Amino acid sequence: MKTILKVKNLIMNFGGLRALDHLDIQVREEEIVALIGPNGAGKTTFFNCITGIFPPTGGEIILFPPKKKSKRANRLKPNKITEIGLARTFQNIRLFQNMTVLENVMIGRHCRMSSGIVGAIFRGKATVKEEEQVVEDSFKILKKIGLSEYVNEIAMNLPYGAQRRLEIARAMATEPFLLLLDEPAAGMNIQETKDLNELILRIRDEEKISILLIEHDMRVVMSLSDHIVVMDYGKKIAEGTTEEIKNNPVVIKAYLGEDIDA
Amino acid sequence: MNKLNEIKKSFLASLWFMFLTFPIMVIRVNTVQKEIEWRWQNMFFVGISVFFLSFAWRFLFRQMASGRKTIEAGGLDKISLMQQIMNEPKMYYPILFAFTLFAATFPFIFNIYQVNIMTTALMYVVLGLGLNIVVGLAGLLDLGYVAFYLVGAYSYALLNYHFGLSFWLALPIGAFIGALFGILLGFPVLRMRGDYLAIVTLGFGEIIRIIMENWNEFSFGPSGIANIPRPGFFGIEFSLQGSIIFMYFFMICLTLFTIFIVNRLRNSRIGRAWVALREDEVACQAMGIDRTKTKLTAFALGATWAGMVGVIFAAKTTFINPASFTVWESITILCIVVLGGMGSIIGVIFGAFILILLPEYLRAFSEYRMVTFGAVLVIMMVFRPQGIVPDIRHRFKHQGSMVLGGKTKK
Numbered sequence: 241m242k243t244i245l246k247v248k249n250l251i252m253n254f255g256g257l258r259a260l261d262h263l264d265i266q267v268r269e270e271e272i273v274a275l276i277g278p279n280g281a282g283k284t285t286f287f288n289c290i291t292g293i294f295p296p297t298g299g300e301i302i303l304f305p306p307k308k309k310s311k312r313a314n315r316l317k318p319n320k321i322t323e324i325g326l327a328r329t330f331q332n333i334r335l336f337q338n339m340t341v342l343e344n345v346m347i348g349r350h351c352r353m354s355s356g357i358v359g360a361i362f363r364g365k366a367t368v369k370e371e372e373q374v375v376e377d378s379f380k381i382l383k384k385i386g387l388s389e390y391v392n393e394i395a396m397n398l399p400y401g402a403q404r405r406l407e408i409a410r411a412m413a414t415e416p417f418l419l420l421l422d423e424p425a426a427g428m429n430i431q432e433t434k435d436l437n438e439l440i441l442r443i444r445d446e447e448k449i450s451i452l453l454i455e456h457d458m459r460v461v462m463s464l465s466d467h468i469v470v471m472d473y474g475k476k477i478a479e480g481t482t483e484e485i486k487n488n489p490v491v492i493k494a495y496l497g498e499d500i501d502a
Numbered sequence: 503m504n505k506l507n508e509i510k511k512s513f514l515a516s517l518w519f520m521f522l523t524f525p526i527m528v529i530r531v532n533t534v535q536k537e538i539e540w541r542w543q544n545m546f547f548v549g550i551s552v553f554f555l556s557f558a559w560r561f562l563f564r565q566m567a568s569g570r571k572t573i574e575a576g577g578l579d580k581i582s583l584m585q586q587i588m589n590e591p592k593m594y595y596p597i598l599f600a601f602t603l604f605a606a607t608f609p610f611i612f613n614i615y616q617v618n619i620m621t622t623a624l625m626y627v628v629l630g631l632g633l634n635i636v637v638g639l640a641g642l643l644d645l646g647y648v649a650f651y652l653v654g655a656y657s658y659a660l661l662n663y664h665f666g667l668s669f670w671l672a673l674p675i676g677a678f679i680g681a682l683f684g685i686l687l688g689f690p691v692l693r694m695r696g697d698y699l700a701i702v703t704l705g706f707g708e709i710i711r712i713i714m715e716n717w718n719e720f721s722f723g724p725s726g727i728a729n730i731p732r733p734g735f736f737g738i739e740f741s742l743q744g745s746i747i748f749m750y751f752f753m754i755c756l757t758l759f760t761i762f763i764v765n766r767l768r769n770s771r772i773g774r775a776w777v778a779l780r781e782d783e784v785a786c787q788a789m790g791i792d793r794t795k796t797k798l799t800a801f802a803l804g805a806t807w808a809g810m811v812g813v814i815f816a817a818k819t820t821f822i823n824p825a826s827f828t829v830w831e832s833i834t835i836l837c838i839v840v841l842g843g844m845g846s847i848i849g850v851i852f853g854a855f856i857l858i859l860l861p862e863y864l865r866a867f868s869e870y871r872m873v874t875f876g877a878v879l880v881i882m883m884v885f886r887p888q889g890i891v892p893d894i895r896h897r898f899k900h901q902g903s904m905v906l907g908g909k910t911k912k
């Protein structure tokens with residue numbers, strides 16, 4: 241299978257703190273990769289680096305969009321990276337709180353639209369068509385993610401689980417080839433988590449989108465991932481299939497502490 | 503029970519205030535006669551007024567709390583009176599008709615003084631709508647908006663002085679130079695937000711004014727530029743009175759034009775990007791919106807209107823000097839936006855009329871103008887932070903048509 245994201249020797253320093261330490265990670269086509277590790281391991285920082293929010297201190301990030309040339313993404317702005325086809329959700333939900341659910345998704349379509357100021361003012365045929373199209377597309381996405389009932393609600397007023405799904409819907413709207421989910425199941429109840437599991441599988445199988453997933457809920461990780469990467473203190477300490485990771489003593493040590501192996 | 507409790511609390515507050523103000527309100531040392539006056543009646547007044555104020559304050563707070571509860575409990579479908587009117591053509595058209603009739607006949611019913619005030623109010627409506635793009639939609643707190651207003655005014659004054667440029671040519675040029683300055687300010691503050699942005703823009707506004715005050719060769723310093731011609735109209739020269747009435751109608755047109763443009767911008771791809779930028783800058787970039795471009799367009803488009811109104815201001819007063827463009831001007835315009843409702847067009851119109859017309863007609867109370875102004879703003883911020891007419895997001899029906907209000911669920 242083709243590689244779509246290749247990260248080599250990624251380093252990120254915050255002053256004296258090395259949050260990412262020579263990290264190597266690969267994601268292949270139609271694969272669900274889970275990134276796990278204790279709190280403060282640097283998982284979110286990794287997402288922030290590859291989506292351009294923090295410029296990494298060192299290393300290489302290379303994207304391989306399908307049917308296009310590969311691209312080095314080290315110093316690109318976040319919006320450029322989204323344009324290439326990486327989309328993400330946030331650990332602490334960052335919706336556009338005072339906009340409606342539909343508008344949130346419409347914002348996601350922004351980078352796939354083209355009308356500018358002149359178009360907005362004169363509202364010519366092309367603009368009108370594009371506007372109708374974006375509403376139509378956004379409706380479709382919301383239906384797919386299962387948020388049709390909330391279309392015109394203000395995002396802030398949604399139940400927690402729905403807000404997390406809306407983040408996914410919004411990310412999907414940007415037409416990514418790789419979706420980065422930062423703890424999507426955090427704070428969800430059992431039923432919501434189950435629905436989320438199904439949703440993630442459907443996104444991979446129906447939309448052919450690869451997924452890179454940070455998650456603390458091991459049931460989710462174990463049932464979804466094709467491949468797991470374990471981090472601790474900014475380093476990759478192990479990787480492999482679910483079985484390999486479950487039985488890896490290094491991983492168990494990282495999670496349970498030093499004194500357990502005595 | 504509850505009432506009794508409230509009364510008790512208010513009573514305690516008034517006792518506390520009587521105690522606190524005792525040294526300044528009650529005791530007075532008469533240095534001439536070397537004796538102490540005891541003004542007990544003042545204590546009585548303080549007690550009574552604090553009691554009532556505290557009571558009213560508590561009452562308003564309770565109102566607010568209950569209001570919030572209704573909003574949380576699915577109050578989404580509860581739309582304001584304004585929205586209901588907008589939704590109902592039967593109500594909407596007569597109101598619109600009445601407004602048009604009033605606006606059209608206004609200069610013929612009222613005297614020139616009133617017409618002049620109304621023109622000023624309309625100018626502030628346009629300024630407010632322009633600043634609304636920057637502050638209300640894009641969420642960039644700009645305290646130097648008056649700089650663009652100044653730039654517009656001086657563009658016309660100087661271009662006319664040196665090259666005899668007419669008002670009608672100066673209008674687009676002033677708008678353009680305004681936009682240019684908007685971008686000029688936009689660049690250095692791209693990475694700033696909130697308080698920092700406010701301080702830098704405040705500085706920018708003051709710098710421009712101070713330059714104008716001191717650069718005598720260029721701007722004629724504090725003495726300003728006089729004899730700026732009023733606009734003609736296709737070769738027609740107006741009398742003073744005619745000119746004022748003409749300005750009034752011109753401002754009506756410009757206001758309508760501004761409303762039209764701002765409304766279109768608001769409901770477009772770029773308008774949504776502005777609001778997204780206001781809501782969450784990081785998420786907005788992660789969704790593929792170019793922050794630089796979005797911020798700069800907001801600054802530029804906001805400044806365009808200020809530049810244009812600046813030209814009109816110069817033509818209307820026929821004399822400008824830097825003293826007309828102090829930071830207070832910026833703050834007044836900002837108050838219009840905040841009081842009216844950030845992001846809301848109707849709100850800004852209301853805000854401008856209230857803040858510009860009320861002080862004019864309440865000249866009898868002009869000594870208390872600033873106090874009232876401040877008090878009203880504080881009270882607004884506590885009890886209705888979203889402004890008089892809050893911004894309402896558009897709702898959509900499935901076929902891509904846009905509908906206002908909450909009536910179109912499914």
Ligand SMILES: Nc1ncnc2c1ncn2[C@@H]1O[C@H](COP(=O)(O)OP(=O)(O)OP(=O)(O)O)[C@@H](O)[C@H]1O
Nearest residue numbers: 254257259277278279280281282283284285286331
């Ligand atoms: N902007 C920042 N500035 C300075 N230090 C930071 C910054 N962001 C993260 N860090 C530090 O980097 C380390 C990794 O943090 P990160 O948020 O990536 O952890 P995480 O693996 O996502 O943890 P969690 O599971 O709790 O979300 C932490 O020590 C954190 O304090």
Ligand SMILES: [Mg+2]
Nearest residue numbers: 283284285331
């Ligand atoms: Mg994290």
